[in-house]
Amino acid sequence: MDYLYQRWAAHYLSAIVSGTLKVGERMPSLRELMRLHGISLSTALQLCRQLETDGYLEAKPRSGYFVRQRMRIKPVTEPRLEIDQAQYVGIHARVSDFIARGRQQAIQHNFSVARCSPDLYPGEALKNAAIRAIKQNPDLFVSAVPNKGHPAFRAVLAKRAMRMGVLMSPDEVLITHGCIEALNLALRAVAQPGDTIAVESPTFYGLLQVLESLGLRAIEIPTSPQTGISIEALELACQTYNNIKAVVVVPHLQNPLGSIMPEAHKDRLVALCEAQAIPLIEDDTYSELINDDIPLRALKARDQTGNVIYCASLHKILAPGMRLGWMSGGRWQARIEMLKYAQTRDNEAWSQIAAAEYMGSSAYDRHLRKLRSTLKTQRERTAEAIARYFPVGTRLNVPDGGLALWVELPEQLSSRRVFDAALRRGILIAPGLMFSNSNRFEHFIRINCGWPFSPDIDRALQSLGHLIHEISSLNTPHPA
Amino acid sequence: MDYLYQRWAAHYLSAIVSGTLKVGERMPSLRELMRLHGISLSTALQLCRQLETDGYLEAKPRSGYFVRQRMRIKPVTEPRLEIDQAQYVGIHARVSDFIARGRQQAIQHNFSVARCSPDLYPGEALKNAAIRAIKQNPDLFVSAVPNKGHPAFRAVLAKRAMRMGVLMSPDEVLITHGCIEALNLALRAVAQPGDTIAVESPTFYGLLQVLESLGLRAIEIPTSPQTGISIEALELACQTYNNIKAVVVVPHLQNPLGSIMPEAHKDRLVALCEAQAIPLIEDDTYSELINDDIPLRALKARDQTGNVIYCASLHKILAPGMRLGWMSGGRWQARIEMLKYAQTRDNEAWSQIAAAEYMGSSAYDRHLRKLRSTLKTQRERTAEAIARYFPVGTRLNVPDGGLALWVELPEQLSSRRVFDAALRRGILIAPGLMFSNSNRFEHFIRINCGWPFSPDIDRALQSLGHLIHEISSLNTPHPA
Numbered sequence: 001m002d003y004l005y006q007r008w009a010a011h012y013l014s015a016i017v018s019g020t021l022k023v024g025e026r027m028p029s030l031r032e033l034m035r036l037h038g039i040s041l042s043t044a045l046q047l048c049r050q051l052e053t054d055g056y057l058e059a060k061p062r063s064g065y066f067v068r069q070r071m072r073i074k075p076v077t078e079p080r081l082e083i084d085q086a087q088y089v090g091i092h093a094r095v096s097d098f099i100a101r102g103r104q105q106a107i108q109h110n111f112s113v114a115r116c117s118p119d120l121y122p123g124e125a126l127k128n129a130a131i132r133a134i135k136q137n138p139d140l141f142v143s144a145v146p147n148k149g150h151p152a153f154r155a156v157l158a159k160r161a162m163r164m165g166v167l168m169s170p171d172e173v174l175i176t177h178g179c180i181e182a183l184n185l186a187l188r189a190v191a192q193p194g195d196t197i198a199v200e201s202p203t204f205y206g207l208l209q210v211l212e213s214l215g216l217r218a219i220e221i222p223t224s225p226q227t228g229i230s231i232e233a234l235e236l237a238c239q240t241y242n243n244i245k246a247v248v249v250v251p252h253l254q255n256p257l258g259s260i261m262p263e264a265h266k267d268r269l270v271a272l273c274e275a276q277a278i279p280l281i282e283d284d285t286y287s288e289l290i291n292d293d294i295p296l297r298a299l300k301a302r303d304q305t306g307n308v309i310y311c312a313s314l315h316k317i318l319a320p321g322m323r324l325g326w327m328s329g330g331r332w333q334a335r336i337e338m339l340k341y342a343q344t345r346d347n348e349a350w351s352q353i354a355a356a357e358y359m360g361s362s363a364y365d366r367h368l369r370k371l372r373s374t375l376k377t378q379r380e381r382t383a384e385a386i387a388r389y390f391p392v393g394t395r396l397n398v399p400d401g402g403l404a405l406w407v408e409l410p411e412q413l414s415s416r417r418v419f420d421a422a423l424r425r426g427i428l429i430a431p432g433l434m435f436s437n438s439n440r441f442e443h444f445i446r447i448n449c450g451w452p453f454s455p456d457i458d459r460a461l462q463s464l465g466h467l468i469h470e471i472s473s474l475n476t477p478h479p480a
Numbered sequence: 481m482d483y484l485y486q487r488w489a490a491h492y493l494s495a496i497v498s499g500t501l502k503v504g505e506r507m508p509s510l511r512e513l514m515r516l517h518g519i520s521l522s523t524a525l526q527l528c529r530q531l532e533t534d535g536y537l538e539a540k541p542r543s544g545y546f547v548r549q550r551m552r553i554k555p556v557t558e559p560r561l562e563i564d565q566a567q568y569v570g571i572h573a574r575v576s577d578f579i580a581r582g583r584q585q586a587i588q589h590n591f592s593v594a595r596c597s598p599d600l601y602p603g604e605a606l607k608n609a610a611i612r613a614i615k616q617n618p619d620l621f622v623s624a625v626p627n628k629g630h631p632a633f634r635a636v637l638a639k640r641a642m643r644m645g646v647l648m649s650p651d652e653v654l655i656t657h658g659c660i661e662a663l664n665l666a667l668r669a670v671a672q673p674g675d676t677i678a679v680e681s682p683t684f685y686g687l688l689q690v691l692e693s694l695g696l697r698a699i700e701i702p703t704s705p706q707t708g709i710s711i712e713a714l715e716l717a718c719q720t721y722n723n724i725k726a727v728v729v730v731p732h733l734q735n736p737l738g739s740i741m742p743e744a745h746k747d748r749l750v751a752l753c754e755a756q757a758i759p760l761i762e763d764d765t766y767s768e769l770i771n772d773d774i775p776l777r778a779l780k781a782r783d784q785t786g787n788v789i790y791c792a793s794l795h796k797i798l799a800p801g802m803r804l805g806w807m808s809g810g811r812w813q814a815r816i817e818m819l820k821y822a823q824t825r826d827n828e829a830w831s832q833i834a835a836a837e838y839m840g841s842s843a844y845d846r847h848l849r850k851l852r853s854t855l856k857t858q859r860e861r862t863a864e865a866i867a868r869y870f871p872v873g874t875r876l877n878v879p880d881g882g883l884a885l886w887v888e889l890p891e892q893l894s895s896r897r898v899f900d901a902a903l904r905r906g907i908l909i910a911p912g913l914m915f916s917n918s919n920r921f922e923h924f925i926r927i928n929c930g931w932p933f934s935p936d937i938d939r940a941l942q943s944l945g946h947l948i949h950e951i952s953s954l955n956t957p958h959p960a
Contacts (some may be wrong), residue, residue, distance in 0.1 A: 092818060121622035127614050130621065130830070134607050141610065141801040141831070142601035177657060177824040184823050192695075193673060215672075221730035320940060321621040323828045338572060342693035343664050344657040348803045348831060350610075351621070 005046035005187050008037060018057050027057060048388060053373070055380040073387045074255070074395045076444075077410045079201070079222035081233050084438055086196040086219040086241060089212035095205050095434050101423060103174045107462040108426040114204070114255060114404050115320060116450035121366050125358055126319055133353035140353075143170055148337060149175030149326070153352035154343040156359045158324050164287065165301030166310065172328045174337060175347045176373040180283050182311035182327035183210055183248070185339050189309075189332040190279045191216055191245040198237055198278075202406075202435035202444070204255040207248060207283075225397050225406065228254060228261035231268045238276045246279045251299055253286035255437055256406045256446040258399025260290065263297065270302040277307075278334070284312040288368055290401035291376060306330030314355060315405065317368065322351040344452055356388065359431065374452070375403055381453035382461065389465025391472050403450040405431060412475045413472060421467045427460055484570070485526035488517060492527065496536050496547055507537060517705035535860045550746055553867045554875045556737075556888045556924075558680070559702035561713050564767040564918055566676040566699040567723060575914050581586075581903060588906035589940040594684070594735060594884050595800060595929035600854060602847050605838055607800055612831040618834075625826045628817060629655030629806070633832035636839045637806050639869035644767065645781030646790065652808045654817060655827045657877050659765050662791035662807035663690055663728070665819050669812040670759045671696055671725035678727040678758075679715055680709050682886075682915035687728060687763075687844040692905045698917055699724065705877050705886065708741035710732060726759045731779055733766035736886045736926040738879025740770065743777065750782040757787075759812070764792040768848055770881035771856060786810030794835060796883065797848065802831040854932075862941065867878055869945025871952050883930040889923045893952060898925060901947045907940055909956045 003200030015021040028036060033044040035107050048065045051057040058064040102112065134140055148154070154170040161168050176182045192195060199207060201220030219237055222230045229249050238244055249269070251261040261269070273280040282299040290296065300310040307330060313325035324347070329336035340346075358364055382405055383398045391408035409415065415431035422429050432444030451457065495501040508516060513524040515955060528545045531537040537545040573703040581590065627765055628634070634650040641648050656662045673695030679687060681700030690699050699717055702710045709729050718724055729749070731741040741749070753760040770776065780790040789812060793805035804827070809816035820826075838844055863878045863883055873890035889895065895911035902909050912924030931937065 022637075065530060115624065118619050120620040123622040126621040129617050130614055131611055134610055138607050139598045139603050139801070141597040141606040141799045141834075142603040143801050144595065177827075180822070181824045188693075209822050213668075213819055299633055319621045321619070321623050321625055321828060321830075323625060323825065341570075341694055342660070342689050344661045345803065347657075348801060350801075351828060351830070354621075478759050 003046075004039060005043045005050065005385075008033075008039065008043070009047040009050045012051060013054075015054060016051075021067050023067050025067050026063070027067065029064055041251070049067050050131060055377070057313055062080050068384070071409070073383070075397045076225045076395050076406060078170060078224055078226070078228070079244075081222055083222070083237050083240070084220055086217045087437055089208050089218050089437055091205050091208040091434070092212050092435065095209065098307060098419065098431065101332045102428050104142055105423050106426055107428050109457065110428045111448045111460075112428040112430040112446070113448050113450070114316070114446070115448065116316065116371075116375070116403055117311075117452065119452070120371055120450070121318060121320070122358070122363065125363060126322075126354060129357045130350060131356040132357065133350050137349070137353065145349050147346055149173060149347060150349050150352035150356065152353055152356040153324075154326075160359065161298075161300075163295045164284075165297035166328075168328050172333060174327050174329065174333070174340060175352060176325040176327055176340065177344060177347065178315055178323050178325040179313035180206060180210065180325070181340075181344070182313070182325045183281065183283060184214070185208065185343070186279075186281045186309040186311060186327065186329065186332070187211070187214055187216065187248075187338045187414070188247065188339050189329065189335045190281075191311070195245040196243050198234060198244050200249055201438070202432065202441050203248075204251075204254055205434045208437065210349060220438065221252065223257060224257065225257040225259050227265050228259045229269065231265065231272060234269075235272060238272075238278065243275075244278055246281055247273055248281040248283065249299070250283045250286065252284060252296060253289055253399060253402040255286070255402075256404060256430075258397060258402050258406060259398055260296065266297070266300060270308065270325065272297055274305060274307050279309060279330075280307055281309045282311065284310060285316055286402055287312075288317040289372060289375060289403065291372055293401070300328065302421050303330060306332075309336075316372070317362075318359070319355065322355060324351055324355055330448060364439055372401065375449065378449040378451070379403075379405060379454050380445060382449045382457070385458050385461040386465070389462045391465070391469050403448060405447045405449060407447055409468060410472060411443050413443045413468065415445045417471050418464075418468055422464055423472060425463055425467065427464055429464070482772070483526075484519060485523045485530065487531045488519065488523070489527040492531060493536060496531075501547050503547050505547050506543070507547065509544055520632055534778060535857070535864075542644075543779075548864070553863070556705045556875050556886060557878045558704055558706070559710070561702055561710060563702070563713055563717050564700055566697045566826070567917055569688050569698050569917055571685050571688040571718045571914070571917065572692050575689065577898065578911065578914060582908050585903055586906055588910050589937065591928045591940075592908040592910040592926070593928050594796070594926070595928065596796065596851075596855070596883055597932065598800075599932075600930070601798060601800070602838070602843065604801075605843060606834060609834040610830065610835045611625070612835065613830055617829070617833065618867045620830050624765045627826055627827050629653060629827060630829050630836065632836040632840075633804075634806075636836045640839065641778075641780075643775045644764075645777035646808075648808050651869035652813060654807050654809065654813070654820060655832060656805040656807055657762060657824060657827065658795055658803050658805040659791050659793035660686060660690065660805070661820075662805045663687065663761065663763065664694070664824070665793060666759075666761045666789045666807065666809065666812070667691070667694055667696065667726065667728075668819050669809065669815045670761075673847050675740070676721055676723050676792055677726040678714060678724050680734060681918070682731055682736055682912065682921050683730075685914045688917065700916060700918065703734065703737060703739065705737045705739050707745050709749065711745065714749075715752060718752070718758065724756075724758055727753055728760050728761040728763065728781070730763045730766065730919060732764060732776060733769055733879060733882040735766065735882075736884060736910075738882050738884070738886060740776065740880055746779055747775070747782060750779055750788065752849070754785060754787050759810075760787055760913055761789045762791060764790060765796055766882055767792075768797040769852060769855060769883065772880070773854055780808065783810060786812075789816075797851070798839070798844075799831075799835065802835060804835055812937045823910065824900060852881065855929065856864070857880070858929040858931070858933050859883075859885060862927060862929045862937070864943070865941040869942045871945070871949050883928060885929060887925050887927055889925065889948060890952060891923050893923045893948065895922055895925045896947055897951050898944075903950060905943055905947065907944055909944070
């Protein structure tokens, strides 16, 4: 619906974006807006608030609305269409080194995680739901746990899956210990040690570590920060290698890129895997964090033959402390259920009951809307600080959701050196080396935006920018 | 301390055991006992109650104490010292079949599980501990979970391990999703698909299923119902096969045999595995269910070099609904921690905090003593019913603890036929075929004693005995 305030907000947005209204310039006052455009006070206020929410204006008390510094930074480079050989993953040693060194130091600012502050989640409501769960089910801890998951939780998940175009019955939903267990089970169901799995490049090191622990080889497929995994490259890989046993992708808010796969792209991906008879494993951990209230359709929504294994969890969107994930395994469901039973039996019931109650209430969608909005602000503030403090030549995209930024440093810079220098100042970042078997992303870093932006965080990013400048100038040859 | 009533109880016990006092015969009345032996009323009463508790007398209201039918049944046959070839495990199909058929029928009596009635566990206390845990840690569900386990829980487990002669620091305790995850991790740490693992024979099918799911081969080592795994046979196996990558044993209240490994036997086992450089995986799920208040020393207590991987859980002893297990991996600890992290990350904190609080209180040992006593009674009543109702030639041991009986039927009987016939009458038993890759235990069944004995259970066992008689007489050729 096209409200009046939205039309005027769009008008002023153009002015800001085109530079007609400059950064730091004061917006017309509310009274002036009313007079200039013949609108009500309410409309004038709504238009300013919308632009403020979207990050274009900032309100200064008793002064008015001012145009904010917007990030004027180039997007991350598209990847080259080249594919390494498939190789066994050696990520654990590499990552352990970074993690171990991170623990030896006192850390003031941890930008390396992909998490949110606990305050962003409805802790009080979940606590109360959990207490109700025990009181209503007093034998919870001394009774056998429900097989494959608690019925109420499976039902809620099946219902919410409909919003993503996925039609699954509660009986097809298997509850797991987080999405990581779901990925383990999916891979164990379709592949044996020595097999090759196609993954996005870059990808989150948790996935690479799973591959390593299962003795699987990874073939890294170039992935666009805009559109996700390259279908052409994947097709090429399938032709080149005949033992690709699965493809694992994060179509929505890919970690670390933040890309959201366009709908046509998803169609092509599902069709390709179907044609190649290669199982497609979908990690949908982040989709509820996409800005748009309208959920996008999952890969699983296109699955006609059970070739897509859908995995997700509550870890980032609701309850990192509950360790609740789920999956629907398509034609491998029976095997996956057997492996789950053999590996960890069934999940305990109490957290499922509490989560089911909360997720079935209207509070859940309200929480998600608020979380998206909060993360949006935090991402934008972080991006602006990076634009302000990092050297010229730094590139980044601001994703349409999620809790991290993937930052491309000027190419000659080593994120390992940045990691070391930052560590000495009590700042932890996630160096690009952690997101691939290769060194292709050595000049990238991932910065967490999960905590509310603050002067402290601003100073830390300033510090980070400063040390990157130092390293950069050390790299640059001095003029004779 | 030698109380007067105990001396007289021993006196009457001899009379009963020798048959001087016959089954069904009435004990002297309290007044007669006082007069005969010059003892007080209190002493007379205590002596009768002691014999009643030990199962030799039953009190009939307003009649007095009567000598009970005691099981007069031969112990289970010792195994022959023969070793099959190592083979891939095919237990899942076999067991699934039994499980699936069990689900298709309405079941009145389920003797097939190895579980206790929820009433045998302190549900109320655990519930309250859990509520306290949330109230004291309101951010539990929205905060990152503690790495490797909650400190309080790890500390309690390390402390209680001391009672079994095991010295481990809390830092060496890794919390898992039940003992089954611990076994998975232990096997993944020391073996690769295609490797051979030595297991007891018979053993619980859960273990066989883990082996199958990991692509491991099992070599089944004859196991005595009295002394546990045969050291001679294990030695022979080690000499015959050079790719045995681990030995998995349940030294205390082995499932299904109920054997308790003598101390000298444990010494030999640990020494043998050490000498052969074969990791020894100890499943200690049941040791707290041993009758004796004095805990026996674990295999791990003898571990000098980190060759023993200790695994246990709260599943049978305290809280089947909590899914809490733990392990200490000896020299494989780092690899096990890595595999755990890659497989399921860390366990949620809530149940750990509640369990730690309860287990650190005096209520826990009181609970265990009561549980042992209750199970003892239930085992003995079940054993008596079996002795009364099953055909001559039936053999069983009554273990010194635990919640099941391993019953050897006359050799020509097929437990599969017994399973089928029982199922038709709404009774589920666990046929011996589920406890081995071989058919060696086809004429065995396992009977659960986890529920309080009742007239209903007595009738079900009578029904079971009856149908076994029928099958038996069908087998026996009729005289011409």
